[in-house]
Amino acid sequence: MNIGEIAKRAGVSRSTVSYALSGKRPVAEATAKRINDVITELGYRPNASARALAEGRTRTLGLVIPPAGARLTGAQLGFVAGVVEAAAAHDLDVLVSPSGGGHDRSFERIVSGRRVDGVILMEILLDDPRVSRLEESGLPFVTIGHVEHPGASWWVDVDYAALIRRCVHHLADLGHEEVVLINRSPELVASGYGPAARSTAGFLEAAEQRGVRAHVVTCPDEPGAGFACFEDIRTRLPGVTGLVTINEAALPGLQRALHRAELEVPRDFSITGVIADHLAEDFHPPLTAADVPAGEMARLALELLLEQIGNPGATPRHALLMPAVTLRSSTGARRR
Amino acid sequence: MNIGEIAKRAGVSRSTVSYALSGKRPVAEATAKRINDVITELGYRPNASARALAEGRTRTLGLVIPPAGARLTGAQLGFVAGVVEAAAAHDLDVLVSPSGGGHDRSFERIVSGRRVDGVILMEILLDDPRVSRLEESGLPFVTIGHVEHPGASWWVDVDYAALIRRCVHHLADLGHEEVVLINRSPELVASGYGPAARSTAGFLEAAEQRGVRAHVVTCPDEPGAGFACFEDIRTRLPGVTGLVTINEAALPGLQRALHRAELEVPRDFSITGVIADHLAEDFHPPLTAADVPAGEMARLALELLLEQIGNPGATPRHALLMPAVTLRSSTGARRR
DNA sequence: CCTTCCGGTCGAACCGGTTCGATCCGCGCG
DNA sequence: CGCGCGGATCGAACCGGTTCGACCGGAAGG
Numbered sequence: 001m002n003i004g005e006i007a008k009r010a011g012v013s014r015s016t017v018s019y020a021l022s023g024k025r026p027v028a029e030a031t032a033k034r035i036n037d038v039i040t041e042l043g044y045r046p047n048a049s050a051r052a053l054a055e056g057r058t059r060t061l062g063l064v065i066p067p068a069g070a071r072l073t074g075a076q077l078g079f080v081a082g083v084v085e086a087a088a089a090h091d092l093d094v095l096v097s098p099s100g101g102g103h104d105r106s107f108e109r110i111v112s113g114r115r116v117d118g119v120i121l122m123e124i125l126l127d128d129p130r131v132s133r134l135e136e137s138g139l140p141f142v143t144i145g146h147v148e149h150p151g152a153s154w155w156v157d158v159d160y161a162a163l164i165r166r167c168v169h170h171l172a173d174l175g176h177e178e179v180v181l182i183n184r185s186p187e188l189v190a191s192g193y194g195p196a197a198r199s200t201a202g203f204l205e206a207a208e209q210r211g212v213r214a215h216v217v218t219c220p221d222e223p224g225a226g227f228a229c230f231e232d233i234r235t236r237l238p239g240v241t242g243l244v245t246i247n248e249a250a251l252p253g254l255q256r257a258l259h260r261a262e263l264e265v266p267r268d269f270s271i272t273g274v275i276a277d278h279l280a281e282d283f284h285p286p287l288t289a290a291d292v293p294a295g296e297m298a299r300l301a302l303e304l305l306l307e308q309i310g311n312p313g314a315t316p317r318h319a320l321l322m323p324a325v326t327l328r329s330s331t332g333a334r335r336r
Numbered sequence: 337m338n339i340g341e342i343a344k345r346a347g348v349s350r351s352t353v354s355y356a357l358s359g360k361r362p363v364a365e366a367t368a369k370r371i372n373d374v375i376t377e378l379g380y381r382p383n384a385s386a387r388a389l390a391e392g393r394t395r396t397l398g399l400v401i402p403p404a405g406a407r408l409t410g411a412q413l414g415f416v417a418g419v420v421e422a423a424a425a426h427d428l429d430v431l432v433s434p435s436g437g438g439h440d441r442s443f444e445r446i447v448s449g450r451r452v453d454g455v456i457l458m459e460i461l462l463d464d465p466r467v468s469r470l471e472e473s474g475l476p477f478v479t480i481g482h483v484e485h486p487g488a489s490w491w492v493d494v495d496y497a498a499l500i501r502r503c504v505h506h507l508a509d510l511g512h513e514e515v516v517l518i519n520r521s522p523e524l525v526a527s528g529y530g531p532a533a534r535s536t537a538g539f540l541e542a543a544e545q546r547g548v549r550a551h552v553v554t555c556p557d558e559p560g561a562g563f564a565c566f567e568d569i570r571t572r573l574p575g576v577t578g579l580v581t582i583n584e585a586a587l588p589g590l591q592r593a594l595h596r597a598e599l600e601v602p603r604d605f606s607i608t609g610v611i612a613d614h615l616a617e618d619f620h621p622p623l624t625a626a627d628v629p630a631g632e633m634a635r636l637a638l639e640l641l642l643e644q645i646g647n648p649g650a651t652p653r654h655a656l657l658m659p660a661v662t663l664r665s666s667t668g669a670r671r672r
Numbered sequence: 673c674c675t676t677c678c679g680g681t682c683g684a685a686c687c688g689g690t691t692c693g694a695t696c697c698g699c700g701c702g
Numbered sequence: 703c704g705c706g707c708g709g710a711t712c713g714a715a716c717c718g719g720t721t722c723g724a725c726c727g728g729a730a731g732g
Contacts, residue, residue: 389686
């Protein structure tokens, strides 16, 4: 079941079998046919470990996901699925490693055991120890999201600050004078999660520029939190007529709270933000929002990673995506 | 950066370094310290491929997920996260492979390239070609879900038929005389997806036993499908007062349809089924339902897999879980 | 006092591939 | 006719670990 056995049965040397398989040197047609016949007859596949050892590369890449304890959000799931699919299209395997949950042995194994040719990292913090660790390891990697001072590194991200600014401008254009941002969970915000911080910055900046009153609240990722959060907003900030959010998990609760408060969207209340298309369309009414194109980001990240692996020393590249804010039915003129 | 370098700097042979690392033979304390010092100084980690080649095992397991094209459902996500987490706890890495989406090269690489020590397969069909392929490969594997005639094989599953029967009995006890099962998507049902088929069987069986009229409908996994599906039920089957479902994706649409129809749950309408706890509690009102304990199933599957890898030839085991139907607030006596 | 045993170490073989250099052979060209 | 070239193939080295058998010296036992 190894290459020697194939060679013996085909009456050639091991190296000839190897060359027949890889095509890196010419092999006589008759010989190649004999070898191929034996291979298909025995169902032989080269041992991946042996090949990796000899070639010095594993044809595998690492995908570091948030600690498995926390339930993955829809967007995170989109990244995982996207990376796995894109990798499969390139005949690469994906090794998934949870990190941050205390047991970082998995992460360490991946970066220092030459198990993978490169790494894709997601859910990046403004100051992320995993990024520093990878930098010093010399392993090629791409981040989905970016640290505060990315310097010369490889990453793809969505321009949350700009998108949220647009959302605020959109609401201001419609006459809204007091708006609120529903951010991600308090823990995530406190840990310095990039999108949360950049959204807040963009939100406050645009609000100041347009002279609208602005509030920022956090909302846990639990079911029902969106409900409580909105009730709280209605009582504490009764003047708010527009809402911007990047918190997808809050949507179902939000929907219920709107019903409960008997607010009609967009007549009584406007909602917008950065929300994956399929969720935005699942809302009632469909949300005017910017998409998080997880699949495209994953593909892009993989592309950058392959380029980096292909020619080490290439100058780092990045992509800051700015999806359109799709007008649907959840924003309207402020009711006087 | 390899074991020879370490050996040289510590002034010992390569084998001694290996033994110091693995502890498989005694090493003098002084020598061990010298070796360890060199290792930590250089930040050395053994090359995973070389180790795998020599040991004949990879300390990696494969997780075969549905084709990445289709969006993963919440339950599937739970399995993935659960397996990854459980594997990390055992210091195992997880190689994720999408299968069924045409490009099955990934699946084939995993089963025949000695890349993994075992495989966990999910989303099993009643007659699943991947199961046959794995059987003939001789690679240890465990399925989450089970084929129609599992024979002697390793699997874990939830007893959908029994749980759905219970749900029907529960509704019948409350006086409901006409009930409907909202199944998974038509394509999934047509492909012979296990839970879909077994739920239908259990549903019809219990309904006949209790003499209640029973209908089965399918519902696509798209957003909004749950809405259309329920509207359809209201017009085509006006006598229905109780609903059983295993379709988690349909819930948001269902929720909206109930509002729209101005039906109050459980006064006007009862809902139950097999739904992951967190989604059941996110519904309004919280659903009386049986949990799909994805995390526990994943842990169990891993445990079985490790047992199988540990002693090949062991007699196959399986686990058919029967989570309780948790009484919440979505079922009540039929209104006359 | 000699054997036995065992802790500690080393060298070599092995896992299953890839790749380099060398050999052999037939053909075209000067 | 001799030489060079290039296609086809082989043998050996190498990738970086693990493991087996052997060796050495000192302590325990007869």
